[in-house]
Amino acid sequence: MTSYQPWKRASAIHYLTFSSSSSSLDPLRAMSSDILTPFGHDLRKFFLFDSKYTNLNHGSFGTYPAAVRDHLRQQQDAVEAQPDKYIRYTYYELLDRSRAAVAEILHVPINECVFVSNATTGVNTVLRNLVYGPSDVIIYFDTTYGACEKTISSVCETTPATFRKVEYQFMVDSHSTIVQKFKDLVKETKREGLTPKVAVIDTIVSIPGVRFPFEMLVQACKDEGVLSLIDGAHGIGHIALDLKQLDADFFTSNCHKWLFTPRGSAVLHVPVRNQELIRTTFPTSHGFKPLANSNMRNPLPATAPGKTQFESLFEFVATVDSAPYLCIPTAIAFRRDVCGGEDKIMHYIRSVVTKGTNTVARMLGTEVMATDASSSDDELRNCALANVRLPLSIGTTTDADIVTSEVDKMCRWIEKTMLDEFHTFLPVFAYGGQLWARFSGQVYLEVSDFEWGGELLNGLCEAIKVNKGQQVDALDMTELKRILRDPSAL
Numbered sequence: 001m002t003s004y005q006p007w008k009r010a011s012a013i014h015y016l017t018f019s020s021s022s023s024s025l026d027p028l029r030a031m032s033s034d035i036l037t038p039f040g041h042d043l044r045k046f047f048l049f050d051s052k053y054t055n056l057n058h059g060s061f062g063t064y065p066a067a068v069r070d071h072l073r074q075q076q077d078a079v080e081a082q083p084d085k086y087i088r089y090t091y092y093e094l095l096d097r098s099r100a101a102v103a104e105i106l107h108v109p110i111n112e113c114v115f116v117s118n119a120t121t122g123v124n125t126v127l128r129n130l131v132y133g134p135s136d137v138i139i140y141f142d143t144t145y146g147a148c149e150k151t152i153s154s155v156c157e158t159t160p161a162t163f164r165k166v167e168y169q170f171m172v173d174s175h176s177t178i179v180q181k182f183k184d185l186v187k188e189t190k191r192e193g194l195t196p197k198v199a200v201i202d203t204i205v206s207i208p209g210v211r212f213p214f215e216m217l218v219q220a221c222k223d224e225g226v227l228s229l230i231d232g233a234h235g236i237g238h239i240a241l242d243l244k245q246l247d248a249d250f251f252t253s254n255c256h257k258w259l260f261t262p263r264g265s266a267v268l269h270v271p272v273r274n275q276e277l278i279r280t281t282f283p284t285s286h287g288f289k290p291l292a293n294s295n296m297r298n299p300l301p302a303t304a305p306g307k308t309q310f311e312s313l314f315e316f317v318a319t320v321d322s323a324p325y326l327c328i329p330t331a332i333a334f335r336r337d338v339c340g341g342e343d344k345i346m347h348y349i350r351s352v353v354t355k356g357t358n359t360v361a362r363m364l365g366t367e368v369m370a371t372d373a374s375s376s377d378d379e380l381r382n383c384a385l386a387n388v389r390l391p392l393s394i395g396t397t398t399d400a401d402i403v404t405s406e407v408d409k410m411c412r413w414i415e416k417t418m419l420d421e422f423h424t425f426l427p428v429f430a431y432g433g434q435l436w437a438r439f440s441g442q443v444y445l446e447v448s449d450f451e452w453g454g455e456l457l458n459g460l461c462e463a464i465k466v467n468k469g470q471q472v473d474a475l476d477m478t479e480l481k482r483i484l485r486d487p488s489a490l
Contacts, residue, residue: 114314122252209385353441356450
């Protein structure tokens with residue numbers, strides 16, 4: 001088995017700068033070679049990682065290559081050179097290029113795409129723009145992202161709306177069962193004289209990291225007359241998306257997770273048919289048009305002719321650093337010219353996480369979360385996230401490796417130890433009465449990285465078993481590093 005080796009910083013790759021006023025949609029200049037860089041460790045040199053850090057958790061916060069960092073800095077320098085000219089005039093042209101680039105990837109018109117800082121903001125923007133009556137119900141799912149679940153709770157505290165949750169358990173309930181449970185809940189809600197107004201649906205669930213049946217659920221929403229709001233936080237750059245074909249009512253997706261753009265940048269897609277429902281940004285800014293007193297002053301230049309109110313609304317949302325939005329063409333060009341394009345990237349990141357987590361599960365003597373473990377194309381694993389069960393028992397008796405009341409504490413200890421002592425991170429969580437670790441696939445990883453992660457998890461789990469979850473803070477990390485063949489311990 002390949003043991004972990006510290007990374008060595010590769011020589012810098014130089015990129016030519018480009019003018020912010022260029023009309024090209026492709027600001028990335030030629031690489032040092034026209035030959036594509038192979039996936040895996042050869043691609044790591046393009047990114048900005050510390051030489052000791054192994055990023056097994058791309059999914060949480062994403063990252064971006066040096067070429068994108070350079071463009072980000074260039075835009076930040078440009079705005080400081082001439083703040084008023086850049087913010088009042090130059091910025092809008094650059095923003096439209098980024099909107100055009102992301103619209104092309106999503107297969108929708110540019111006038112349906114705007115930017116927000118993250119998917120949570122996108123979900124908030126939609127839910128807080130809708131008008132609710134006393135009979136209206138917001139439907140969400142058992143594994144909806146925590147911030148979005150809290151958003152729904154907040155909306156229902158401040159409006160007449162109420163909420164209902166679809167209950168299920170992965171590995172027990174299939175995608176088709178989850179869809180049927182959604183339909184059953186909608187029908188039950190209607191029988192009670194209530195109106196299911198909107199459903200919040202993931203593309204890929206965050207915890208556990210699995211593919212969700214969003215395509216089937218969008219169709220179910222159409223059949224039942226329910227608005228569909230897709231939380232695609234793990235979407236663009238991760239899985240193939242055709243929003244014209246999907247035809248959801250609202251869709252938002254982080255660009256900074258899987259598309260290699262800086263934080264925070266996300267796309268909000270609203271078809272023309274629903275744009276009148278989105279009257280304000282959050283916070284409300286100069287693009288808002290009140291129903292009364294429409295002569296309120298706007299100190300910014302008039303919107304370019306031909307743009308819709310929806311487009312104008314999101315052009316300037318208070319004074320913030322919007323440079324991350326402007327990096328999208330550079331990120332897409334890097335993915336095309338260095339990595340070989342979207343299809344190749346998506347194939348590799350899914351392949352490496354599948355092979356890697358299969359290997360980790362064999363090492364630990366456990367399993368990868370799946371609906372059908374015997375299938376090579378399992379519905380939960382059709383993405384670049386995967387979850388491996390840890391060989392630790394949870395219970396209330398002394399025979400258990402971890403006492404139920406200590407589960408959260410032990411998960412945080414494993415995560416913090418991986419960061420502080422081993423320069424990596426994996427989300428560790430309880431689900432279905434078991435502990436799991438979530439891995440992310442990415443272009444700069446190889447199966448050997450997962451093998452090393454498996455060795456690390458095995459060592460930490462053995463330490464917990466020996467101590468029965470007690471006094472783990474006092475463990476000798478030097479000895480554990482020696483067991484794991486970590487060169488920094490020798």
